[in-house]
């Protein structure tokens with residue numbers, strides 16, 4: 532597979548030393564995408580066609596709504612809705628013409644097909660798609676750096692690892708980027724990192740809960756004050772607490 536190798540964002544994210552460098556990259560890209568879709572690019576014909584067909588998920592509409600560019604969002608929605616209302620009308624018209632009864636496949640039933648189309652409108656997202664595609668490229672770059680850059684390898688093996696969702700991405704990408712002994716060595720390093728860092732978080736989280744015992748009230752928090760956020764982010768990918776990139780605060 533051919534991926535353009537853009538090493539600088541991956542190196543920079545690793546140097547930040549957070550719970551997951553890939554989450555830090557995803558968050559930065561996500562904020563850029565929000566700006567992009569509220570800006571002038573959404574009026575470019577090829578972008579507009581894609582937005583009209585797909586729209587955005589709840590999470591990304593929420594972020595765009597929070598960005599306070601109501602005109603940008605309104606113009607984009609106007610274009611999207613103009614296409615969607617015809618599409619929805621067609622689906623419902625077909626559903627209305629259905630005769631009911633039992634169907635071999637749900638897609639043969641016009642009412643189920645219309646329901647599936649409405650759900651698709653709710654779930655499709657230009658930003659999620661762009662992020663997923665971009666993150667495959669960054670995971671590939673991550674693996675390339677692990678193999679070719681000893682400083683990156685050292686940082687990874689001494690760092691806080693990655694979240695479980697990005698561990699999954701690296702597991703999926705590793706056989707495309709590495710082979711033989713190099714693949715085995717990476718998978719062993721990933722296993723160790725995930726295991727050791729879940730243990731570290733377990734310790735932090737346990738101390739967080741013990742701090743609520745009055746006998747520990749005067750003892751230091753150590754690294755436990757934000758253990759709840761970091762555990763959620765480790766399991767799910769970054770979604771709560773402090774921004775993963777300090778300058779995006």
Ligand SMILES: [Zn+2]
Nearest residue numbers: 551554694697
């Ligand atoms: Zn992550």
Ligand SMILES: [Zn+2]
Nearest residue numbers: 588591656659
């Ligand atoms: Zn989305």
